[in-house]
Structure formats: C-alpha cells, structure tokens
Amino acid sequence: MQSAEAKQRIARISAHLHPSNHQLEEKSILKRAECRAKGGAPGFKVAILGAAGGIGQPLSLLMKMNPLVSVLHLYDVVNTPGVTADISHMDTGAVVKGFLGQQQLENALMGMDLIIIPAGIPRKPGMTRDDLFNINAGIVKTLCEGIAKCCPNAIVNLISNPVNSTVPIAAEVFKKAGTYDPKKLLGVTMLDVVRANTFVAEVLGVDPREVDVPVVGGHAGVTILPLLSQVKPPCSFTAEETEYLTKRIQDGGTEVVQAKAGAGSATLSMAYAAVKFADACLRGLKGDAGIVECAFVSSQVTELPFFACKARLGRAGAEEIYQLGPLNEYERVGLEKAKKELAESIQKGISFIRK
Ligand SMILES: NC(=O)C1=CN([C@@H]2O[C@H](COP(=O)(O)OP(=O)(O)OC[C@H]3O[C@@H](n4cnc5c(N)ncnc54)[C@H](O)[C@@H]3O)[C@@H](O)[C@H]2O)C=CC1
Numbered sequence: 001m002q003s004a005e006a007k008q009r010i011a012r013i014s015a016h017l018h019p020s021n022h023q024l025e026e027k028s029i030l031k032r033a034e035c036r037a038k039g040g041a042p043g044f045k046v047a048i049l050g051a052a053g054g055i056g057q058p059l060s061l062l063m064k065m066n067p068l069v070s071v072l073h074l075y076d077v078v079n080t081p082g083v084t085a086d087i088s089h090m091d092t093g094a095v096v097k098g099f100l101g102q103q104q105l106e107n108a109l110m111g112m113d114l115i116i117i118p119a120g121i122p123r124k125p126g127m128t129r130d131d132l133f134n135i136n137a138g139i140v141k142t143l144c145e146g147i148a149k150c151c152p153n154a155i156v157n158l159i160s161n162p163v164n165s166t167v168p169i170a171a172e173v174f175k176k177a178g179t180y181d182p183k184k185l186l187g188v189t190m191l192d193v194v195r196a197n198t199f200v201a202e203v204l205g206v207d208p209r210e211v212d213v214p215v216v217g218g219h220a221g222v223t224i225l226p227l228l229s230q231v232k233p234p235c236s237f238t239a240e241e242t243e244y245l246t247k248r249i250q251d252g253g254t255e256v257v258q259a260k261a262g263a264g265s266a267t268l269s270m271a272y273a274a275v276k277f278a279d280a281c282l283r284g285l286k287g288d289a290g291i292v293e294c295a296f297v298s299s300q301v302t303e304l305p306f307f308a309c310k311a312r313l314g315r316a317g318a319e320e321i322y323q324l325g326p327l328n329e330y331e332r333v334g335l336e337k338a339k340k341e342l343a344e345s346i347q348k349g350i351s352f353i354r355k
C-alpha cells in the first residue's frame with residue numbers, strides 16, 4: 001500500500017514528465033524553487049528561446065550547471081521535450097521545464113528574470129550574417145512581443161543574427177509596447193571577446209585566461225573592432241600582428257562556418273560565450289560590484305543609437321556604458337568603417353518594425 005504522501009510524490013514527478021498536467025507541475029516547480037530561495041541560495045529564473053538548437057542545447061546544459069539559476073525554462077518550436085527530459089536528469093540545482101511551440105511561449109516567459117535568445121537560422125558558407133535577416137527578424141519580433149507582454153522587466157541577451165539589426169528590432173518592439181528599458185536589452189558580442197582573448201594569447205604565448213581584449217562596434221565583419229591598443233596586460237603588436245589579429249577576430253565566425261562546411265556556424269564556443277555573459281548579467285542582478293563586459297547596447301558613445309562597448313552590469317542591467325578610450329590611428333580608421341556599416345544595419349532593423 002502506498003502512503004498518501006508517497007502517492008502525492010509520485011503524482012508530482014509524473015506531472016513533471018507529462019506537461020499536460022500543467023498546473024500541478026507548475027506548483028511543484030515553484031515550491032521547490034521557493035524552498036531553495038528560502039535556504040538562502042540566490043536563485044534566478046532564466047528562459048532560453050531556441051533551446052533545442054545547435055547553440056541552445058549546450059547553452060541549456062551549461063545554464064543547468066550555473067548555481068545562480070533556480071528555474072530554467074527551455075523553449076523552442078521543435079524537440080524541447082527530449083532536450084528537457086535529458087537535461088533535467090542532471091543533478092544540479094536548477095529546476096528545468098520544457099515548452100514547445102508558439103502556444104506555450106507565454107508560459108515559458110512568465111516571471112523570468114533573464115531571457116537568452118539563440119533562436120533563428122545560422123549561416124552557411126558564402127552567406128553574410130545580414131543574409132539571415134529575412135527569417136530571423138520575424139522570429140525575434142515574435143519572441144520580443146511575448147517578452148513585452150509576459151516579462152517586461154527581464155534582462156534580454158540577444159544572440160540571434162544579424163545582432164546589429166536584431167537588437168534594434170527588439171528595441172522597437174519594446175518601444176511599441178511601452179516597455180523599453182535600454183539598460184535591459186543586450187546584444188551578445190561575447191564570442192568576439194572570447195576569440196580575441198584566445199588569438200591574442202596565442203600571439204603573446206600566454207594563457208588566454210590572463211588576457212582581456214575589449215572588442216567594440218558590432219557583431220559582423222568590419223563592425224567587429226578589437227581595441228588591441230587597450231589589451232590587458234599592456235602589450236604591443238607589430239603592424240603585421242595587428243593586421244593579422246584584427247582580421248582573424250573579424251572573420252572568426254566565417255572561419256567556423258567554412259570549417260563546418262554547411263553544417264552551421266559556431267555553436268559550442270558560442271554556448272560557452274553566452275553562458276559567460278549570462279553569468280555576468282546574473283551576478284550583476286545579484287548585486288555583485290565591478291562586473292564589466294562588452295555588449296551591443298543602446299549608447300551615446302558614438303552618434304549611432306547602438307554600439308558594442310564595455311558596460312558595467314548591475315541590478316538594473318547595463319547601468320553604465322564606458323567611453324571607447326584613446327584609439328590609435330589603425331583603430332580610428334577601423335571605427336569609421338565600422339560605423340558606416342553599422343548605421344545601415346541598425347536602420348534596417350528599425351525600419352523592419354516601423355514600416
Ligand atoms: N551572437 C553571436 O555571437 C552568435 C550568433 N549566432 C546566431 O545564433 C542563431 C542560432 O544559431 P544555431 O543555434 O547554430 O542555429 P540552429 O538552427 O542550430 O538552432 C536554432 C534553433 O532556433 C529554433 N527556432 C526557430 N524559430 C524559432 C522560434 N520562432 N521560436 C523559438 N525557437 C525557434 C530552431 O527550432 C532551432 O532549434 C543564428 O542566428 C546564428 O547566426 C551564432 C553564433 C554566434
């Protein structure tokens with residue numbers, strides 16, 4: 001004979017496995033998250049939109065391992081039941097729940113503190129990031145309409161390309177809904193920083209963990225502007241090294257697209273970079289001081305409405321945007337090229353919503 005308590009416990013687990021029993025599952029998830037929060041552990045609620053994709057899966061895995069996450073919602077238009085069942089067996093703290101298809105988007109978003117968006121198609125060889133605009137613009141628009149409705153105060157980490165246009169699209173959607181907070185919308189350019197640290201460390205012959213390269217501008221080709229004159233620890237490069245490093249960092253995405261030969265773009269290094277950035281956002285939300293990362297944000301650093309620069313992350317999101325600092329001649333030329341392309345990509349995103 002099963003005790004009433006045992007029956008209840010089994011019902012709770014079975015509700016978790018069968019999403020149709022939605023209410024019971026939701027209650028049980030919230031209860032467990034609350035218990036954990038009462039125990040003193042900081043717990044944030046994070047949703048990943050596009051969680052079943054090439055980036056989404058390793059990103060979900062890594063976020064399930066993040067001790068700052070108490071609830072993890074995995075949303076996609078395909079395959080979330082399998083990914084959720086798989087990841088939910090990991091014996092880490094976060095409670096995982098899957099959401100499948102547009103009709104479950106609102107439930108996926110409700111009450112979230114941080115939304116990470118890697119939804120959308122990736123490049124194939126020969127394509128630019130801008131070639132993804134026609135499909136990904138609509139996807140980002142729909143997802144941001146959901147965010148405006150269900151979790152307008154959440155911080156949004158936008159990964160879907162072309163980031164130089166999708167961030168302006170998201171901003172316009174939020175403005176239209178009356179929920180836009182520029183501090184909370186962050187285009188993820190962390191992979192450019194991760195690559196820059198790696199390639200610079202190779203040239204210097206040091207551990208990449210010791211290197212910090214600011215990368216500003218945007219996230220496509222010449223708009224990616226590594227500031228090699230501001231590398232920490234301070235160092236100098238020959239003109240050839242500067243040219244090689246700048247090009248390699250700008251073309252890092254294309255290097256992976258070509259190596260994958262039609263099977264997509266960077267997914268694993270991107271998941272790593274996305275988690276590094278999301279973790280910084282969560283630490284900022286928690287109130288940790290002195291967290292500074294590069295991101296594509298609303299800024300007055302140049303005449304453009306958006307620009308990737310160093311931002312201090314805090315409880316309100318990107319609380320302070322830093323000036324570019326002194327640039328050398330090579331970087332000043334690069335900045336002008338970057339701004340020209342960025343202006344067009346930003347305008348394209350804005351027009352997509354205002355048209
Ligand atoms: N910001 C950055 O540094 C980087 C951005 N990316 C971009 O990230 C995006 C995703 O790349 P991958 O994961 O490799 O692509 P993928 O095709 O492997 O995965 C994308 C996922 O999005 C899902 N999806 C499509 N429409 C959706 C919708 N309306 N709602 C929710 N999910 C939806 C798909 O079902 C799929 O599971 C691409 O646009 C890619 O260019 C990729 C690497 C770096």
Ligand SMILES: O=C([O-])CC(=O)C(=O)O
Pocket residue numbers: 122123129161191252253254256257265266
């Ligand atoms: O290159 C791509 O299409 C994907 C991407 O943004 C990157 O790897 O930086």
